[in-house]
Amino acid sequence: MNYDFLSPTQIVFGWGRRSELGKLAAKLGSRVFLVSGSRTLERIGVIEQVAAGLDQCGVKSERFAAASREPEVADVDLLVTEFLKRELTERDVVVAIGGGSTIDLAKAAAAVVRNRQGSSVADFLEGVGRGMQITQPPLNVIAVPTTSGTGTEVTKNAVISSYQPAFKKSLRSDLMIPRIVLVDPELTVSLPCETTAYTGMDAITQLIESYISRRAAPIPQALALSGLKLAIPALPAVVRDGSSRENREAMSQAALLSGLALANSGLGLAHGVAAALGSHCRVPHGLACAVMLPTALRVNMSVRERELAEMERLFDNSHSNDMESAKAFVSRIDGVCRDVGIPPRLREIGVTIDQLPALVSGSRGNSLSGNPRDVSDQELLEILQQMW
Numbered sequence: 001m002n003y004d005f006l007s008p009t010q011i012v013f014g015w016g017r018r019s020e021l022g023k024l025a026a027k028l029g030s031r032v033f034l035v036s037g038s039r040t041l042e043r044i045g046v047i048e049q050v051a052a053g054l055d056q057c058g059v060k061s062e063r064f065a066a067a068s069r070e071p072e073v074a075d076v077d078l079l080v081t082e083f084l085k086r087e088l089t090e091r092d093v094v095v096a097i098g099g100g101s102t103i104d105l106a107k108a109a110a111a112v113v114r115n116r117q118g119s120s121v122a123d124f125l126e127g128v129g130r131g132m133q134i135t136q137p138p139l140n141v142i143a144v145p146t147t148s149g150t151g152t153e154v155t156k157n158a159v160i161s162s163y164q165p166a167f168k169k170s171l172r173s174d175l176m177i178p179r180i181v182l183v184d185p186e187l188t189v190s191l192p193c194e195t196t197a198y199t200g201m202d203a204i205t206q207l208i209e210s211y212i213s214r215r216a217a218p219i220p221q222a223l224a225l226s227g228l229k230l231a232i233p234a235l236p237a238v239v240r241d242g243s244s245r246e247n248r249e250a251m252s253q254a255a256l257l258s259g260l261a262l263a264n265s266g267l268g269l270a271h272g273v274a275a276a277l278g279s280h281c282r283v284p285h286g287l288a289c290a291v292m293l294p295t296a297l298r299v300n301m302s303v304r305e306r307e308l309a310e311m312e313r314l315f316d317n318s319h320s321n322d323m324e325s326a327k328a329f330v331s332r333i334d335g336v337c338r339d340v341g342i343p344p345r346l347r348e349i350g351v352t353i354d355q356l357p358a359l360v361s362g363s364r365g366n367s368l369s370g371n372p373r374d375v376s377d378q379e380l381l382e383i384l385q386q387m388w
């Protein structure tokens with residue numbers, strides 16, 4: 001067996017530890033581009049507090065607002081243009097505070113601004129770009145997630161959307177893993193319950209898909225099991241009561257583990273289709289993953305019965321064989337989806353029946369290539385028709 005395992009240089013985890021951001025930034029540079037996406041954190045003064053903390057450590061900061069949507073090509077290009085108006089040096093640090101969208105935007109801009117052979121981030125995107133590569137190290141990035149979901153704070157890619165033409169593709173390079181990740185679960189307490197549910201289901205989908213991926217490897221698999229053990233009980237509880245410190249910490253931990261796992265194992269069918277649901281039907285990423293997850297598990301059951309059974313045994317050891325355990329695990333996931341308010345049908349999330357063929361072609365990408373078994377276009381169309 002051969003494998004590589006990549007992760008950020010430093011992971012700082014803990015309730016309230018955003019107070020250490022100034023010290024961490026001062027290790028990497030003297031000026032910070034603070035990219036923030038959360039209006040709520042802005043309103044309750046957290047961003048102000050963070051900027052003051054940087055100031056106290058002798059780090060100048062400039063603020064850039066991220067739009068509250070999944071980043072589009074034009075958003076990245078605009079931020080790159082803004083960065084380029086400053087005289088950039090090695091001592092500039094990008095601090096991204098927000099959900100996965102904000103962190104992806106910041107990671108992409110930090111990379112493109114240092115790799116100017118392309119005119120737009122679109123030139124670098126997998127499958128649709130001009131095949132340009134990130135060869136120069138990006139500006140140093142410190143990622144501070146404010147949701148417990150995407151895990152993008154520890155991954156080597158940034159997902160960028162386009163609607164005309166419709167695609168959702170990655171900018172990817174080993175160089176793009178943020179240098180420092182600061183996970184302060186207290187930042188997630190103000191999340192509305194719908195966002196908590198969607199982002200949490202994204203983390204669960206990432207943990208499971210990386211565990212059964214055809215590129216699965218021992219370290220990410222160990223991380224995925226630890227994450228699932230935390231997330232499966234914590235998510236329904238935290239959707240009911242968002243103020244629970246214990247459950248918020250569990251979800252932040254699980255999301256972090258899901259990012260480390262997916263960055264080193266890849267994903268599968270649910271994420272493949274979720275990309276198409278995002279670009280063709282504008283379904284939020286976490287919701288799209290959640291709707292697809294139970295079906296993706298049933299589709300892969302025949303080739304991953306043992307792994308699904310292993311995941312079930314984290315919670316219940318009483319089934320008589322792998323087949324029973326694997327089925328029980330899928331029912332368990334159905335139950336979590338129901339508990340946190342995920343509708344089971346595509347038509348309930350705004351998909352029209354005539355969009356299904358476009359969803360099939362839009363699903364072919366890096367995620368689907370990790371799915372444990374091949375799924376033909378015809379089979380995928382039938383799967384989506386049944387789910388509609």
Ligand SMILES: [Zn+2]
Pocket residue numbers: 150202203206271285289
């Ligand atoms: Zn995801």
